[in-house]
Amino acid sequence: MSKKIYTLLLGLTVLLLSCTVQEKPEHCSNKPYVVASTGIVADVVKHVGGNLLCVDALMGPGTDPHLYKATPGDINKLLNADIVFYHGLHLEGKMSEVFLGLKKKRANTFAITDGIPDSLLIMADSATKTYDPHVWFSMPLWKLVTMHVTEILSDKYPQHSSEFKQNAQEYIARLMEEHKYAQKQLGQIPPNKRVLITSHDAFAYLGKEYGIEVYTLQGVSTLDRYGIADIEKLANLIVERKIPAIFVETSVNNKGILALKELVRRKGWNVKIGGTLYSDALGEPGTIAETLPGMFRSNIDTIVNGLLYEHSN
Numbered sequence: 001m002s003k004k005i006y007t008l009l010l011g012l013t014v015l016l017l018s019c020t021v022q023e024k025p026e027h028c029s030n031k032p033y034v035v036a037s038t039g040i041v042a043d044v045v046k047h048v049g050g051n052l053l054c055v056d057a058l059m060g061p062g063t064d065p066h067l068y069k070a071t072p073g074d075i076n077k078l079l080n081a082d083i084v085f086y087h088g089l090h091l092e093g094k095m096s097e098v099f100l101g102l103k104k105k106r107a108n109t110f111a112i113t114d115g116i117p118d119s120l121l122i123m124a125d126s127a128t129k130t131y132d133p134h135v136w137f138s139m140p141l142w143k144l145v146t147m148h149v150t151e152i153l154s155d156k157y158p159q160h161s162s163e164f165k166q167n168a169q170e171y172i173a174r175l176m177e178e179h180k181y182a183q184k185q186l187g188q189i190p191p192n193k194r195v196l197i198t199s200h201d202a203f204a205y206l207g208k209e210y211g212i213e214v215y216t217l218q219g220v221s222t223l224d225r226y227g228i229a230d231i232e233k234l235a236n237l238i239v240e241r242k243i244p245a246i247f248v249e250t251s252v253n254n255k256g257i258l259a260l261k262e263l264v265r266r267k268g269w270n271v272k273i274g275g276t277l278y279s280d281a282l283g284e285p286g287t288i289a290e291t292l293p294g295m296f297r298s299n300i301d302t303i304v305n306g307l308l309y310e311h312s313n
Helices: 003-019 039-052 072-080 093-105 139-156 158-186 204-210 228-241 255-266 292-307
Strands: 033-038 054-059 083-086 109-111 123-125 195-198 213-216 245-249 272-277
Touching (some): 039 054, 039 083, 039 139, 039 158, 039 292, 083 093, 083 139, 139 158, 139 204, 158 204, 158 292, 195 228, 195 292, 255 272
Parallel strands (some): 033 054, 033 083, 083 109, 195 213, 195 245, 245 272
Protein backbone atom coordinates (compact mmCIF):
# COMPACT_ATOMS: atom_id res chain seq x y z
CA MET A 1 0.00 0.00 0.00
CA SER A 2 1.42 3.39 -1.00
CA LYS A 3 1.88 6.15 1.57
CA LYS A 4 -0.63 8.33 -0.31
CA ILE A 5 -3.34 5.66 -0.25
CA TYR A 6 -2.68 4.83 3.41
CA THR A 7 -2.94 8.50 4.36
CA LEU A 8 -6.25 8.72 2.49
CA LEU A 9 -7.59 5.69 4.34
CA LEU A 10 -6.52 7.22 7.63
CA GLY A 11 -8.43 10.37 6.77
CA LEU A 12 -11.55 8.37 5.90
CA THR A 13 -11.20 6.43 9.14
CA VAL A 14 -11.06 9.61 11.19
CA LEU A 15 -14.08 10.98 9.33
CA LEU A 16 -15.98 7.78 10.07
CA LEU A 17 -15.00 7.92 13.70
CA SER A 18 -16.17 11.50 14.00
CA CYS A 19 -19.70 10.85 12.83
CA THR A 20 -20.61 7.23 13.59
CA VAL A 21 -22.03 5.91 16.86
CA GLN A 22 -22.29 2.23 17.75
CA GLU A 23 -23.14 0.27 20.85
CA LYS A 24 -20.47 -0.90 23.27
CA PRO A 25 -19.55 -4.59 23.45
CA GLU A 26 -22.12 -6.58 25.44
CA HIS A 27 -19.62 -7.63 28.14
CA CYS A 28 -18.88 -3.94 28.82
CA SER A 29 -22.47 -2.71 28.85
CA ASN A 30 -22.41 -1.80 32.55
CA LYS A 31 -18.98 -0.15 32.66
CA PRO A 32 -17.15 2.57 30.74
CA TYR A 33 -15.47 0.96 27.74
CA VAL A 34 -11.84 2.07 27.44
CA VAL A 35 -9.70 1.23 24.41
CA ALA A 36 -5.92 1.39 24.74
CA SER A 37 -3.50 1.22 21.85
CA THR A 38 -1.00 -1.22 23.38
CA GLY A 39 -0.87 -3.69 26.24
CA ILE A 40 1.55 -1.41 28.07
CA VAL A 41 -0.91 1.50 27.85
CA ALA A 42 -3.73 -0.81 28.92
CA ASP A 43 -1.71 -1.91 31.96
CA VAL A 44 -1.64 1.51 33.60
CA VAL A 45 -5.31 2.14 32.75
CA LYS A 46 -6.35 -1.24 34.20
CA HIS A 47 -4.42 -0.66 37.41
CA VAL A 48 -5.86 2.82 37.93
CA GLY A 49 -9.37 1.89 36.81
CA GLY A 50 -9.56 -1.36 38.75
CA ASN A 51 -12.90 -3.11 38.34
CA LEU A 52 -14.65 0.15 37.48
CA LEU A 53 -13.61 0.07 33.82
CA CYS A 54 -13.72 -2.39 30.94
CA VAL A 55 -10.31 -2.02 29.25
CA ASP A 56 -9.40 -3.44 25.85
CA ALA A 57 -5.99 -3.26 24.12
CA LEU A 58 -5.72 -3.15 20.34
CA MET A 59 -2.23 -4.70 20.33
CA GLY A 60 -1.64 -7.92 22.21
CA PRO A 61 1.50 -9.58 23.65
CA GLY A 62 4.51 -9.65 21.35
CA THR A 63 3.07 -7.08 18.92
CA ASP A 64 5.43 -4.47 17.48
CA PRO A 65 3.57 -1.12 17.74
CA HIS A 66 5.96 0.56 15.28
CA LEU A 67 4.69 -1.70 12.47
CA TYR A 68 1.09 -2.25 13.51
CA LYS A 69 -1.77 -1.34 11.17
CA ALA A 70 -5.38 -0.86 12.22
CA THR A 71 -7.86 -3.62 11.37
CA PRO A 72 -11.63 -3.30 10.83
CA GLY A 73 -12.05 -4.80 14.30
CA ASP A 74 -9.86 -2.06 15.75
CA ILE A 75 -11.96 0.61 14.09
CA ASN A 76 -15.08 -0.93 15.60
CA LYS A 77 -13.49 -0.85 19.07
CA LEU A 78 -12.52 2.79 18.64
CA LEU A 79 -16.05 3.59 17.55
CA ASN A 80 -17.44 1.96 20.66
CA ALA A 81 -15.00 3.46 23.15
CA ASP A 82 -16.02 5.87 25.87
CA ILE A 83 -12.34 6.80 26.24
CA VAL A 84 -9.32 6.09 24.03
CA PHE A 85 -5.81 6.06 25.47
CA TYR A 86 -2.77 5.87 23.24
CA HIS A 87 0.91 6.18 24.04
CA GLY A 88 1.97 9.05 21.78
CA LEU A 89 5.49 10.20 20.80
CA HIS A 90 4.94 8.30 17.52
CA LEU A 91 5.24 4.90 19.21
CA GLU A 92 2.18 3.66 17.33
CA GLY A 93 3.91 4.25 13.99
CA LYS A 94 1.43 3.85 11.16
CA MET A 95 -1.52 4.38 13.52
CA SER A 96 -0.24 7.66 14.93
CA GLU A 97 -2.26 9.71 12.45
CA VAL A 98 -5.42 7.84 13.41
CA PHE A 99 -4.99 8.77 17.07
CA LEU A 100 -4.02 12.35 16.29
CA GLY A 101 -7.10 12.67 14.11
CA LEU A 102 -9.28 11.23 16.86
CA LYS A 103 -7.79 13.63 19.38
CA LYS A 104 -8.73 16.58 17.18
CA LYS A 105 -12.25 15.32 16.45
CA ARG A 106 -13.24 13.94 19.84
CA ALA A 107 -12.69 14.95 23.44
CA ASN A 108 -12.34 11.34 24.60
CA THR A 109 -8.86 10.58 23.18
CA PHE A 110 -5.69 11.07 25.20
CA ALA A 111 -1.96 10.49 24.80
CA ILE A 112 -0.66 9.20 28.13
CA THR A 113 2.82 10.65 27.56
CA ASP A 114 1.34 14.16 27.58
CA GLY A 115 1.83 13.87 31.33
CA ILE A 116 5.62 13.97 30.97
CA PRO A 117 7.38 17.34 30.51
CA ASP A 118 9.45 17.52 27.32
CA SER A 119 12.51 18.36 29.41
CA LEU A 120 12.47 14.82 30.85
CA LEU A 121 12.23 13.09 27.47
CA ILE A 122 15.16 11.81 25.43
CA MET A 123 15.49 13.40 21.99
CA ALA A 124 15.50 10.74 19.30
CA ASP A 125 15.97 13.01 16.29
CA SER A 126 16.86 16.69 16.70
CA ALA A 127 16.16 17.40 13.03
CA THR A 128 12.53 16.28 13.27
CA LYS A 129 12.25 17.15 16.97
CA THR A 130 10.92 13.70 17.84
CA TYR A 131 11.38 12.03 21.20
CA ASP A 132 12.17 8.48 22.22
CA PRO A 133 8.79 6.95 23.16
CA HIS A 134 10.02 4.07 25.37
CA VAL A 135 9.43 5.89 28.65
CA TRP A 136 8.07 2.83 30.50
CA PHE A 137 11.65 1.71 31.23
CA SER A 138 12.01 4.58 33.69
CA MET A 139 9.80 3.91 36.69
CA PRO A 140 9.84 7.60 37.79
CA LEU A 141 8.56 8.62 34.33
CA TRP A 142 5.90 5.92 34.39
CA LYS A 143 4.80 7.34 37.73
CA LEU A 144 4.10 10.64 35.94
CA VAL A 145 2.13 8.74 33.28
CA THR A 146 0.09 7.05 36.02
CA MET A 147 -0.72 10.39 37.64
CA HIS A 148 -1.79 11.81 34.26
CA VAL A 149 -4.11 8.87 33.55
CA THR A 150 -5.56 9.21 37.05
CA GLU A 151 -6.34 12.89 36.46
CA ILE A 152 -8.06 12.11 33.16
CA LEU A 153 -10.20 9.33 34.60
CA SER A 154 -11.06 11.39 37.70
CA ASP A 155 -12.15 14.29 35.51
CA LYS A 156 -14.22 11.99 33.30
CA TYR A 157 -15.79 10.03 36.14
CA PRO A 158 -15.59 12.26 39.26
CA GLN A 159 -17.85 9.91 41.23
CA HIS A 160 -15.00 7.37 41.22
CA SER A 161 -12.14 9.81 41.78
CA SER A 162 -11.23 8.49 45.23
CA GLU A 163 -11.06 4.90 43.96
CA PHE A 164 -8.89 5.90 41.00
CA LYS A 165 -6.49 7.79 43.26
CA GLN A 166 -6.24 4.89 45.71
CA ASN A 167 -5.58 2.44 42.89
CA ALA A 168 -2.95 4.79 41.46
CA GLN A 169 -1.17 5.03 44.80
CA GLU A 170 -0.94 1.24 45.01
CA TYR A 171 0.34 0.98 41.43
CA ILE A 172 2.91 3.74 41.97
CA ALA A 173 4.12 1.98 45.13
CA ARG A 174 4.77 -1.12 43.01
CA LEU A 175 6.59 0.95 40.40
CA MET A 176 8.86 2.46 43.05
CA GLU A 177 9.51 -1.02 44.44
CA GLU A 178 10.71 -2.10 41.01
CA HIS A 179 12.76 1.09 40.72
CA LYS A 180 14.67 0.24 43.89
CA TYR A 181 15.02 -3.37 42.78
CA ALA A 182 16.60 -2.28 39.50
CA GLN A 183 19.05 0.01 41.27
CA LYS A 184 20.13 -2.77 43.63
CA GLN A 185 20.37 -5.57 41.07
CA LEU A 186 22.09 -3.59 38.31
CA GLY A 187 24.52 -2.24 40.90
CA GLN A 188 26.01 -5.74 41.09
CA ILE A 189 27.43 -5.36 37.58
CA PRO A 190 30.87 -3.69 37.38
CA PRO A 191 30.43 -0.28 35.71
CA ASN A 192 32.74 -1.16 32.82
CA LYS A 193 30.60 -4.23 32.05
CA ARG A 194 27.28 -2.44 32.39
CA VAL A 195 26.70 -2.45 28.63
CA LEU A 196 23.39 -3.44 27.06
CA ILE A 197 23.35 -4.43 23.37
CA THR A 198 20.01 -5.19 21.70
CA SER A 199 18.27 -5.07 18.33
CA HIS A 200 16.57 -1.67 18.49
CA ASP A 201 16.90 1.37 20.71
CA ALA A 202 14.14 0.72 23.23
CA PHE A 203 16.25 0.91 26.38
CA ALA A 204 17.69 4.44 26.42
CA TYR A 205 15.51 5.46 29.38
CA LEU A 206 16.62 2.35 31.25
CA GLY A 207 20.22 3.27 30.52
CA LYS A 208 19.79 6.88 31.60
CA GLU A 209 17.88 6.02 34.77
CA TYR A 210 20.07 3.14 35.95
CA GLY A 211 23.53 3.92 34.60
CA ILE A 212 23.78 1.49 31.67
CA GLU A 213 25.49 2.08 28.33
CA VAL A 214 23.07 1.12 25.56
CA TYR A 215 24.08 0.19 22.00
CA THR A 216 21.75 -1.07 19.28
CA LEU A 217 21.61 -2.01 15.62
CA GLN A 218 18.47 0.03 14.90
CA GLY A 219 17.12 3.35 16.12
CA VAL A 220 14.06 3.92 18.31
CA SER A 221 11.79 2.43 15.63
CA THR A 222 12.00 -1.08 14.22
CA LEU A 223 11.43 0.58 10.84
CA ASP A 224 14.96 1.98 11.03
CA ARG A 225 17.47 0.24 8.81
CA TYR A 226 20.94 -1.00 9.68
CA GLY A 227 23.79 -2.35 7.56
CA ILE A 228 27.01 -4.32 7.65
CA ALA A 229 28.92 -1.32 8.96
CA ASP A 230 26.60 -1.11 11.99
CA ILE A 231 27.13 -4.78 12.78
CA GLU A 232 30.89 -4.43 12.33
CA LYS A 233 31.04 -1.44 14.68
CA LEU A 234 29.15 -3.25 17.44
CA ALA A 235 31.22 -6.42 16.96
CA ASN A 236 34.44 -4.47 17.48
CA LEU A 237 33.03 -2.89 20.63
CA ILE A 238 32.07 -6.28 22.06
CA VAL A 239 35.47 -7.80 21.36
CA GLU A 240 37.41 -4.79 22.62
CA ARG A 241 35.49 -4.57 25.90
CA LYS A 242 34.90 -8.32 26.24
CA ILE A 243 31.15 -7.92 26.67
CA PRO A 244 29.81 -11.28 27.87
CA ALA A 245 26.30 -11.13 26.44
CA ILE A 246 23.96 -9.50 23.95
CA PHE A 247 20.18 -9.72 24.01
CA VAL A 248 17.27 -10.48 21.70
CA GLU A 249 13.75 -9.03 21.99
CA THR A 250 10.32 -10.62 21.98
CA SER A 251 8.74 -8.22 19.48
CA VAL A 252 11.70 -7.74 17.10
CA ASN A 253 13.23 -9.90 14.37
CA ASN A 254 16.49 -11.21 15.80
CA LYS A 255 18.41 -11.90 12.58
CA GLY A 256 20.67 -8.89 13.13
CA ILE A 257 21.65 -9.94 16.65
CA LEU A 258 22.40 -13.47 15.49
CA ALA A 259 24.57 -12.08 12.69
CA LEU A 260 26.35 -9.90 15.25
CA LYS A 261 27.04 -12.93 17.47
CA GLU A 262 28.55 -14.82 14.54
CA LEU A 263 30.78 -11.94 13.52
CA VAL A 264 32.03 -11.57 17.09
CA ARG A 265 32.88 -15.30 17.10
CA ARG A 266 34.91 -14.86 13.93
CA LYS A 267 36.83 -12.08 15.64
CA GLY A 268 37.82 -14.43 18.46
CA TRP A 269 35.34 -13.66 21.23
CA ASN A 270 32.47 -15.92 22.27
CA VAL A 271 29.62 -13.57 23.18
CA LYS A 272 26.47 -15.37 24.26
CA ILE A 273 22.80 -14.55 23.84
CA GLY A 274 22.07 -13.38 27.37
CA GLY A 275 18.33 -13.91 27.12
CA THR A 276 15.16 -12.42 25.70
CA LEU A 277 14.01 -8.95 26.72
CA TYR A 278 10.53 -7.50 26.52
CA SER A 279 10.82 -4.19 24.71
CA ASP A 280 7.66 -2.83 23.05
CA ALA A 281 5.09 -5.34 24.30
CA LEU A 282 4.09 -7.22 27.42
CA GLY A 283 4.32 -10.99 27.82
CA GLU A 284 1.57 -13.57 27.48
CA PRO A 285 -1.15 -13.85 30.15
CA GLY A 286 -0.02 -16.05 33.02
CA THR A 287 3.64 -15.05 32.74
CA ILE A 288 5.56 -12.66 34.99
CA ALA A 289 5.64 -10.18 32.10
CA GLU A 290 1.87 -9.90 31.68
CA THR A 291 2.01 -6.59 33.61
CA LEU A 292 4.45 -3.72 33.21
CA PRO A 293 6.04 -4.07 36.67
CA GLY A 294 6.49 -7.81 36.05
CA MET A 295 7.89 -7.18 32.57
CA PHE A 296 10.33 -4.65 34.00
CA ARG A 297 11.57 -7.04 36.70
CA SER A 298 11.93 -9.87 34.18
CA ASN A 299 14.14 -7.62 32.03
CA ILE A 300 16.28 -6.56 34.99
CA ASP A 301 16.85 -10.18 36.01
CA THR A 302 17.70 -11.17 32.44
CA ILE A 303 20.17 -8.31 32.01
CA VAL A 304 21.89 -8.99 35.34
CA ASN A 305 22.17 -12.73 34.72
CA GLY A 306 23.51 -12.14 31.22
CA LEU A 307 26.09 -9.51 32.04
CA LEU A 308 27.36 -11.30 35.15
CA TYR A 309 28.03 -14.41 33.09
CA GLU A 310 31.61 -15.66 33.53
CA HIS A 311 33.41 -16.54 30.29
CA SER A 312 35.63 -19.55 29.87
CA ASN A 313 37.65 -17.92 27.08
